[in-house]
Amino acid sequence: MARLLSNAVFKGITTLPTARSSRNVLGSFYENGLKYSTTVPSDPDTHEDFRPANKVQGSTVSLKDVVEPDVKENPVMIYMKGVPDFPQCGFSSLAVRVLKQYNTPLSARNILEDPELKSAVKAFSHWPTFPQIFIRGEFIGGSDIILNMHQTGELKEKLKDIAASPKSD
Numbered sequence: 628m629a630r631l632l633s634n635a636v637f638k639g640i641t642t643l644p645t646a647r648s649s650r651n652v653l654g655s656f657y658e659n660g661l662k663y664s665t666t667v668p669s670d671p672d673t674h675e676d677f678r679p680a681n682k683v684q685g686s687t688v689s690l691k692d693v694v695e696p697d698v699k700e701n702p703v704m705i706y707m708k709g710v711p712d713f714p715q716c717g718f719s720s721l722a723v724r725v726l727k728q729y730n731t732p733l734s735a736r737n738i739l740e741d742p743e744l745k746s747a748v749k750a751f752s753h754w755p756t757f758p759q760i761f762i763r764g765e766f767i768g769g770s771d772i773i774l775n776m777h778q779t780g781e782l783k784e785k786l787k788d789i790a791a792s793p794k795s796d
Contacts, residue, residue, distance in 0.1 A: 693744065694751045698761045701734035702789040706748045707758040711735050719758045722770040725777045726760070729786045762786065 697704050703726060709715030711723045711733055726733055738745040738757055745757070752759050752766045760767045762785055767773065776782035 694747050697734065697736065698751075698764050698766075701732070701761075702763060703731050703733050703786070704761040705733065705735045705758050706738050706744075707735055708737070708739050710737050715739060716757070718756075718770040722758045722760060722773050725770070725773050725782070728777065729783065731786050731789055763789070 705711075705719075705722060705726070707714060707716070707719035707722065709719055711727075714720035714723055723733070723735075736744065738748065748757075748759055749755055752761075754766065754768070756769055758769055760769065760773055767776070767785075773782060776785070
């Protein structure tokens, strides 16, 4: 009985039409009871979390107005997701924890608050990911670079002259 049933199931599976990848279809289509779509959904019932995000095309935040002074005036500047006391990303959290080991003055901007700032920082550094750390005006990299520099002792050397004054009790 089981053999008859498994043969019937197997025969049913092998007779199903196979999907064809050479088909160029625009819009929505149904195949084997499933709906496929090759266009961007404009359905008002689609939740906004699943709609494609529009990228900021032309940033109105001037690099000269925000990013450049930040980088030049702050010995250690980090553009991150969240703020040092409340990072909103594991990579940002890691970068802050490593930098705090050196008792340096740490300046930060939350890129989640302003998509134009995020685009301006990316354009300034020519680097696509965050956090972005600048030391003495030089773009260093992200949390992976900072961690590696910390482990090799290179970060200690780079930060030795800009340590914050000791806290008094």
